[in-house]
Amino acid sequence: MSEKHDVSGVPTTGHVWDGDLADFTNQPPKWWMLGLAASAVWVVVYWLYYPSIPVSTMGEHFKGFGGWTAIKEMEADKGAVDAVRGKFEAKLKDMTPAAILADSELTEYVKRSGKVLFGDNCAACHGQNGVGVHDKDGLFAPILNDDDWLYGGKIDNIHESIAGGRQSMMPAQKDLLSAAEIDTLANAVAKGQPLSTPLFAGKGCIACHGEDGKGMEAVGSANLTDKVWRFDSSVEGIKRTITYGVNSGDPMGRVAVMPSFKEAGKLSDAEIKKLAVYVYKFGGGKADAPAASVEAPGNKSGK
């Protein structure tokens, strides 16, 4: 319904309030209307280009003429990331972990890109950034950023540990030693002075832990004289370790198993190398030679 206003002569909507109030039906500016039309066209184009109809018929949905999918977009984005990483990855593929470590640019790349790899594969046991994970029995998996290594802290040792896994064994002593002997040994070890009791040599502890009590990297036995503890530093905790052993099969024994990541087949050789460098760079890695050392000279042995 449209009629002209009696005074202005402009068409109105036809509704009249209070006797003489009416709405003009003036057109908006032309460019504005063109914009409206253009956006209507845009909507149609957009709907046809993208998969935009949220109804499926016969198990099929409208896929849009542009062929866009979220997966493709993600792949393209991933391609962009891979393009940046590609040159580093290609380079380190054929290098030894030690050579990667010697190349400061590659080391920097590994430090920055290794976080996800570590988080996905290592952090479950070793904690984010290798801080170690404690459970009710003590330390569940070793801290990786200190300088104490059961199997050696050189880059090749670390690489070997990740690739091949580690599992050592300490037999349960409950049938071999009396409670009093275990108590004496535990107290001596807790003080960091295992040699203070003749039992240490007499009962054969030195076979694995060494005559000086500093452990042997070859068998992964702990250094009993330093300040870093594999499981628990309390006398009670040490007693338990001695009594029931480690990986001894005893239900009360401690369990310490590092799986082989090469055998598991989950990680590529390059990824294992990257992880070795990443872990080395936490701060505890040990230099091969006395050369350009990142570590002050100090304790050289594992636990």
Next chain:
Amino acid sequence: MDQEIEKNKAGNVTVIYQEFESWSVNKGDVTIHAKRMPGFFRTVKNCTESLWLLFFLVPYLRWNGKQAILFDIENRQFHFFDLTVLPQDIWMLSLLLLLLAMGLFAVTSVASRVFCGYFCFQSSWTDWFAWIEDKIEGPPAARRKLDTAPWSPEKLRKRTLKHAIWMAIALLTGISFSIWFVDAYQYWDDLLHLRLPLVGWVVLIMFFFGTYILAGMLREQVCMWMCPYARIQGVMTDSQTILPTYDFRRGEPRGKLHRGAEAAEGKPGDCIDCFQCVQVCPTGVDIRNGQQLGCITCGLCLDACDSIMDKIGRPRGLIRYASLDELDGKPAKKMYQHPRTLVYVGIILAALGGIVYGLTHLGSMTLKVLPERQPLFVRLSDGSIQNKYEFKVLNKTDKDVLVAVTASGGVKGQVMIGAGKPLLAHHGRGVSFTIFVKAPGENISQEVMPIRFRIQGVDNPDMAAEYETMFNGPKP
């Protein structure tokens, strides 16, 4: 008087409709073909608009083999002759923006929309486009005729030429904008070989169409219906602001000039209703209706009116820069009696002070040290406590520098690991180093101890930066 009586007769509500009859809105239905006239304000406008030549030319300026002024977004650097500003110092940009905004406000509060009339890119580009139109298609009357004329070879020729030149300017505008952000000569090379990056093409196309459509087609419609600054500036004027004003006391009642009879009848007003002020207006307003939205205060109507006043032997200034106070016969206040302007000037000075401070205290190197948070500290096998720090060094000079790291504070007997030999700080970008600090466990007296790191150039000790952070340890 007649109007008054009619209004009363019609009743107050109906008055609205009556006013509506004479209220014209420029919706762009009719193209405005403004007449071009020489004059003082025309000259001023030409001069101020020609400042935009800098926009086209400055990017080609070289300085020490590099582009003198370059907003290098890709490498996150801003080059201004010898000065390089990195993103860390970009806070000065916000002060600069504040300065420009307050400059705009201050000028507006003193002399209304000076920016719109004399500097604005929309006004300027529209002015040039209209000038080209004028040169090709002739004066306004010829243009109006051409608009309605049927298509003919002549019309086709004129239109093609006009649009081609417009497009060329639009293209040049896009190119000129782009080369403020990438190397100008490299850009031309890439453009001519059609190998610009995608973002380059998008910017160029957007600017091409933006310029062509806004300056060629929409023109004053942009100022009236799209531009927020037009509206913002409109409300920044007050009764003390000078703006192009029609002196209605002198001009009214307006009427045609009757030669010879004038003396006998005694023509009361100076306005002879010649419509020159309307014809020259680029936005098509009638300044005699008072200050209004469409007026960009370009002063062209002042030129037009003055030229007519000269011809009919009347004093100039029927339309002139005047404040509303002046027009109302109130005494004109002094500039310092305008507190709003003083506030703007105060803010301008503060921002300027900030920028000057920033530029004189840029420094040549910055240091940030981020202590590792997970873990806060590591106990080593000899019982000592080790902290890990990420050093972020930014070398702002244009050459690589070797720096030595030292620490003060912290724990007695601490040893720094990883700082044995000087570290290389690349120029123009941030580099990071990992540095460990190891301290004997028995010397740790509290959980958190302040430690202060200092880096210093090995060859140039003037370059130094310090950062204070924490050394974390276990509860003693």
